[in-house]
Amino acid sequence: MTTLAADLPWYARRRVPLAVLALLWNAVGALDFTMTQTRNASYLADFPPEMMAYIDSLPGWVHAAWGVGTWGGLAGAVLMLIGLRAAVWPYAASLVASALVFVQNHLLTQPPAGLGGTGAMLFSLLIVVLAGVQWVWARRGASAGWLR
Template sequence: MTDMTVKTPWHLWAVGVIALLWNAYGGYDYTMSMTQGAAYLASAGMTPDQIAYYEAMPVWMTAIWAIGVWGGVLGSLLLLLRNKLAFPVFAVSFGAFLFSLLYTYGLSDGGKVMGFMMQDGVKVASSMIIIVNVVIAAGCAFFTRYAWMMAKGGVLR
C-alpha cells in the first residue's frame, strides 16, 4: 500500500482565511443582533418596521439563521484544518441561507418590510437588498464549491 499525500495548495490558505473573515462578520452580526437587539439593529440602519420584523421572527427561523451563520464559520475552520467535513458543513450553511430567503420573500411579509416595493402593480425588491443577497449567495456558493473541489481532489481528508 502506498501512502500518497496531496500537497496543500497555497490558495487553500487564502480562501480559508477569506472565508473565515467573511463568515466571522456574519457571526458578529448574529451575536450583536441576539445580545443587543433593537439598539444594534437601529445602529445598523434598520427602520422600526424592520426591527419589529426581526423581533417577531419565529424561533425556528432564528435557528435556521444560526445554522447558516455558524455553519459558515465552522466550514471555514474545517477548510483551514483540511477536514473533508468542510464541504457538507458549507452546503448546510448555504442551504440555510437559501431557506432564509424563501422565508423572507415567500413565506412571510419580510420582502415588503425588508425592501420590496410596488412598481406598476408588481412587487419587486429594491436594488440594494438584491445586491446584498446576490453577493451573500455568491460567497456561499463559492465557498461550498471550493470545499467540494478540495475534497474531491484529496486535499481535504
C-alpha cells in the same frame, strides 16, 4: 503517489488566503447574528424600530436557519483553513440554511417599506451564492484529496 503543488488547481494552492477571506466573511455574519439575537444595544442603536419589529415577527425556524447559516459558514471556514475535509458538512448546512432564509425573507414575505428592495435582495442572494461557492470549494478539495 505524491501530488505536487503545481499540479493543484489555483483555488487549492491558495487555500489558506482564501480560507482567511472566508473566515472573515463568515465571522461578520456570525457577529451580526449574535449581536442581533442577544439584542446588543450599541450594535442595534442605528437599526430602525421597523427592522427590529420585522426581525421579531419572523418564525423561529428562520432565526434557527439564520444561525446555522452564519455559524455553519464560520465552522466550515475554520475547517478549510486547517485543511480538513470535514468543512464540506458545515458549508452544506450553511448553504441550505442561507437559501431557506433567502426564500422566507424575499419570496414568501415582504420586509417593511424602506427595509427591503433590490439592494437587500441582491445582498441576500450574494450570501447564498458565496455559501454555494464555499461548499463547492470544500467538496472539490475533499474529492480531489487536497483536504485531509
